Amino acid sequence: DIQMTQSPSSLSASVGDRVTITCRASQSISSYLNWYQQKLGKAPKLLIYAASSLQSGVPSRFSGSGSGTHFTLTISSLQPEDFGIYYCQQSYSTPLTFGGGTKVEIK
Amino acid sequence: HVQLQESGPGLVKPSQTLSLTCTVSSGSISSGSYYWTWIRQPAGKGLEWIGRIYISGSTNYNPSLKSRLTISVDTSKNEFSLKLSSVTAADTAMYYCATVNTTMGTFDYWGRGNLVTVSS
Numbered sequence: 273d274i275q276m277t278q279s280p281s282s283l284s285a286s287v288g289d290r291v292t293i294t295c296r297a298s299q300s301i302s303s304y305l306n307w308y309q310q311k312l313g314k315a316p317k318l319l320i321y322a323a324s325s326l327q328s329g330v331p332s333r334f335s336g337s338g339s340g341t342h343f344t345l346t347i348s349s350l351q352p353e354d355f356g357i358y359y360c361q362q363s364y365s366t367p368l369t370f371g372g373g374t375k376v377e378i379k
Numbered sequence: 380h381v382q383l384q385e386s387g388p389g390l391v392k393p394s395q396t397l398s399l400t401c402t403v404s405s406g407s408i409s410s411g412s413y414y415w416t417w418i419r420q421p422a423g424k425g426l427e428w429i430g431r432i433y434i435s436g437s438t439n440y441n442p443s444l445k446s447r448l449t450i451s452v453d454t455s456k457n458e459f460s461l462k463l464s465s466v467t468a469a470d471t472a473m474y475y476c477a478t479v480n481t482t483m484g485t486f487d488y489w490g491r492g493n494l495v496t497v498s499s
Contacts, residue, residue, distance in 0.1 A: 306486075367443075370428070
């Protein structure tokens with residue numbers, strides 16, 4: 273199985289801050305990396321696919337980068353509605369696996 | 380825009396079989412664009428992929444659950460199902476059904492989830 277490790281596990285930032293979340297894969301997954309946002313009591317929502325492609329309807333302040341084993345999700349200017357838990361997910365091979373999540377709180 | 384809805388019991392006794400169904404609306408389960416998949420999430424924890432089925436009937440299961448798991452599809456009812464046998468408290472979780480895009484491997488559409496508690 274491919275292990276996905278996210279850091280940090282949680283962060284607190286102010287509105288307008290630039291926020292970066294890191295995801296590392298235990299082996300190379302090329303660009304088969306996706307990012308999701310989950311809010312309390314809701315199913316996850318796809319934000320970024322193929323490491324850097326923005327899902328339709330997702331604000332442009334979200335961006336992704338990376339390939340191989342190291343990936344980042346960046347929120348360029350944190351907004352109040354961006355609180356929640358962010359997960360990375362590899363789609364390189366089954367079993368499909370997720371990172372442990374990064375909880376983003378607004379100061 | 381595919382819509383998914385899970386259904387099934389909220390309480391299952393230890394050692395019994397957990398059975399859930401996912402009904403697909405606003406789309407055909409016979410579409411070749413998706414794998415039909417199950418994911419679970421224990422309260423306060425992360426996401427675990429359970430397994431998936433393609434319209435051909437081909438399945439892929441998480442090795443950690445494979446010995447207890449069956450995923451099936453019923454095209455006549457536009458639904459797919461999960462059966463997990465010999466459950467324990469560790470199987471208590473929110474269970475989601477979702478689509479996995481066959482090209483991108485993304486979880487595109489999700490149900491609202493069905494909370495299953497394993498307890499006597």
